[in-house]
Amino acid sequence: MNKKFTVPFALTLAAVALVGCSSNKTKVEEIKPNKLPKIVQAKTLVPVFFEHVTQTNKNDPLRLQMGADNGVIFFVDPKGYVEAYKGKQRLWSTKLTKKHGLSAGVEVGEGIVVAGNEKGELFALDETSGQIKWAAQLSGAVIAPSHIQAGRVITVSNDGNVYAHDVSTGQQLWTYRLPNVSFSLRGRAAPVMLDPNNVLIATSNAYVYVIDVISGVPRLQRRVAVAEGRSDVQRLNDISGDPVMMGQYMVTTSYQGQVAVTDLAQQQVLWTQDASSNQRPEVIQNKVFVSTTDGKVIAYDLMSGQKLWENTQLLHRNLSNPVMLGSDLVVGDYEGALSLLDPNTGNLIGRSNTKGQVTSLRVIDNQLYVSTQKGALSVWQNR
Template sequence: MHKKFKIPFALTILAVALVGCSSNKPKVEKIKPSPLPKLVQAKNLQQVFSQHISATNKKDPLRLQMAVDQGVIYFIDPKKGTVDAFQGNKQVWSSQIYKKGTLSAGLEVGQGVVVAGNQKGELFALEQSTGKVLWQAQLSGPIITPSHIQLGRVITVTNDGNVYAHDAATGQQLWTYKLPNVALSLRGQATPVQLDPNNVLIATANSYVYGIDVVSGVPRLQRRVSVAEGRTDIQRVNDIDGDPVMMGQFMVTTSYQGQVTVTDLQQQQVVWTDNASSNKRPEVTRDAIYITTTDGKVVAYGLLTGQKLWENDQLLHRNLSNPVLLGTDLVVGDFDGALSLIDPVTGKITGRSTTKGEVTSLRVVDNQLYVSTQKGALSVWQNR
């Protein structure tokens, strides 16, 4: 049995920097983040919702993203063990689901349930309208990324590489699928996403993506989408921690120390690939792909051509979040809570707003931007 070691992303960068040093006491030069560029007549966003929850460990940022459905916002407080629902600034309900330990993944909402998980592998499903706990299941390992709900199934990936499907209404375990082991990987996991109406897409630390039948648990697709090179195990770490994105028949993936890749699943062939290290979900339109790299670049590619449309290096080493499109603006967050607005056509930074703490998750739902930070600042923004 192979033991799988999870290492924090920041520690990986440090270890890579130390490779090849001959001194007994190597001095690691601290990389300074680029200062935010000065802006003239800058655009900004309007904040329409704000709440504060417990902060998470800065060395282990978790996917504590907010969920929204029919105008109701759902979020967890990781240390208090609560799930809250708000409509506007009015609290609809609050439910204490866990008193010991830390809720570590959430939330996903759909088909009448709200789903969260913790580091002990416990999965909770709450009634969406009331917050009442409907069922609870014990899984084999920590749950550090949100589940996915499809065809009445709750699909969850644990940190030890198991995929579970539970009946959304009853909690009955319907099937499991074991992903391949890897010896070393980042502390992270991509969220399961819908491949098509019948299958779910799972990205892994071994550079493969798997398409699994939601009803039966039978694998329908297996493709390697990235390759890393290096002399050491750390240099060859090649996780897919950013969620894959489907755009019609095209699957877009990014990987750490690997490539951004577009695969035509209908033709079963790679359309193009380009070397780029990213552990964040790409933003994809019918014409373009936008990624943030691990060293802080924001890059735009043509979806079908792979042509690099532009590259912005003004935010280097600022621990950028995933990029998202909000109306006519591309938005990225950073370690200091800055939300930079970028022209998606030219790559020029055009505006800025600020929240508190390192931005760990950005989502856009119904033309509103949902922001979560490591310090527990939750906020919703819209264009002015």
């Protein structure tokens, strides 16, 4: 029986930092994060919502993201609750499971809120009332948010099975088995819409699959990254950050691999640049923004792959995914700093602070949704 071994991302950094000091001894090279630089006339963000939930394991942060729909904010508590707020008013709070907490979610769409846990339990709640509409048992842990599209809830379990459930009833409509990967990071990209008929699934072996959302029939598979090395750790090249579509172009990042732009209409890779990242890239106005595993923030031209700028002021600060909020590029770090950068130059132009390592940034309706390892959930907007 094939077994899959997952490695927490923090441990992989320690593993690749090992340096020999004798024939029978090794030590971990200490890497100190850069101190936050001072910013003259710094811009700040305005907080508009804050709530605190249970903190998660620092070495294994979960994919717990906030969601919003029609002015209502939805979020997950790792202990098993899903809650909805309108401003400061709590509309409902639902306990999903007594025995197990939640490890991924939320995703909101088509009238439901979806979350899952490490026991493979997938839950759908009515968006308005918070009542559980249905629950399904998957074959592996749910460690990435689901995706809702065309009446389907698309979920990838950690053992490599892709599931489609009916939005209304929870009936399992199809499954697709991804190739087995025996050694990977503890993380998985969420499914992403390619077009109204197809969904993108990125895998732990640097492949991306296009699957028909209605039938579950695969339409395309393509490798988008290559990693080299002598050990299993050195050859890790997972796509843990969600792919991003910009017209016919798909942008992907991979750990110890490349930033790649693939022209899906021509079914060929347009360009690649060596850069290690386990975070979702941001693509705005023909620019690709990437936060790397060593703390660089880099901008590339979407069509040519030319490096436009590189910021190294936040090295080794365990950066989150970058996002565009209005005219500013925002990235979070391990101390809860939300750094604002000029997307044209890469210069630091502002900062705000939350509590704990930033694990997820999303922009919904021009507001910034922030989740942290310490359970600080907040919404911000430009001043």
